[in-house]
């Protein structure tokens with residue numbers, strides 16, 4: 001195993017120092033380190049963060065390997081500065097059995113670019129009718145702790161209650177895609193001024209807020225852990241704020257795109273901007289940013305949702321919802337939050353690692369800590385070219401935009417997965 005000496009690097013924004021990585025861990029931290037056997041990485045001007053952790057990634061394998069595979073998605077993640085991703089269950093077949101979650105987990109190990117932690121489905125086939133074999137998935141080699149029907153809402157309150165009760169035994173989490181289906185029938189975008197102008201059926205904010213309100217009450221009643229996926233409205237933030245103040249065990253995520261893009265983008269009729277929940281208003285963005293700063297929203301999660309060309313380059317109404325996120329998330333966070341390195345580490349690494357129970361991830365570089373870290377050049381700017389992305393899909397909403405920050409290197413347990421901004425394998 002090669003040793004690496006990262007010289008003159010700022011650890012989470014502090015004054016520059018050296019990091020020696022050896023045998024998979026951070027061996028030493030301090031000024032003027034030397035090691036004759038180590039490969040030197042010049043860290044001048046770079047910031048080291050604990051490797052990013054994504055609570056919400058769609059890898060599309062098994063079933064839609066044309067859109068993404070565990071390997072291509074893992075490479076996109078490593079290039080984005082990630083060392084661990086949680087893979088959503090809406091694959092084909094659905095990850096609703098021990099067999100499928102173990103398959104995804106094994107493919108992640110084989111790719112070896114990030115730790116792939118499978119999420120299990122809550123209900124069989126995401127159909128919302130019967131609980132999936134949560135216990136078998138938890139006991140499997142994949143050791144599933146987060147369950148989600150993401151893509152669909154667990155709309156039946158009795159089933160949601162049963163799921164929360166079931167996972168309590170092993171301190172599991174139900175991650176909810178909060179969408180009251182009766183309020184979003186035929187919805188194409190956010191319900192508001194722009195949808196009225198365009199004559200498109202809207203998805204009202206209340207369709208999200210009503211489910212979050214119900215679910216925090218259920219989680220409170222049962223005493224279980226609830227996680228809310230892709231929070232997108234100011235009203236949702238208020239529901240979460242009140243629940244947290246009462247001590248409900250609820251955590252929440254926001255996506256990079258909901259922190260930056262508004263429903264005005266729908267005016268282009270370019271389906272690259274079609275996503276669930278939909279892009280909202282500038283007032284929602286302001287509330288989401290404030291909630292991220294004050295901790296009502298715990299994490300930034302990408303909801304990386306690759307889609308094949310034929311599912312995206314068509315009429316808006318027929319296009320699948322979802323956008324890429326892994327390779328641009330850190331840049332969007334930097335753009336939105338500024339160089340608030342401690343906050344970025346908290347929201348994109350430490351807290352998501354803690355929520356998912358991924359020990360060894362989300363820990364700042366210090367002697368003895370597993371060397372899962374990423375090096376960022378905050379001064380660099382890059383223009384996003386969809387064809388250059390490692391993802392198999394091209395549906396980035398940031399095409400030809402120039403964004404701040406570039407991932408220079410990523411290390412997984414002491415081995416580089418990215419060096420000089422390029423994937424190592």
Ligand SMILES: NC(=O)N[C@@H](CC(=O)O)C(=O)O
Pocket residue numbers: 058090150151152177274275276277303305306320321322323
């Ligand atoms: N976000 C999306 O618009 N799409 C996701 C599903 C989801 O996250 O709800 C997908 O799987 O494509």
Ligand SMILES: [Zn+2]
Pocket residue numbers: 150151152177229230276277
């Ligand atoms: Zn969702």
Ligand SMILES: [Zn+2]
Pocket residue numbers: 056058088150151303305
């Ligand atoms: Zn999703």
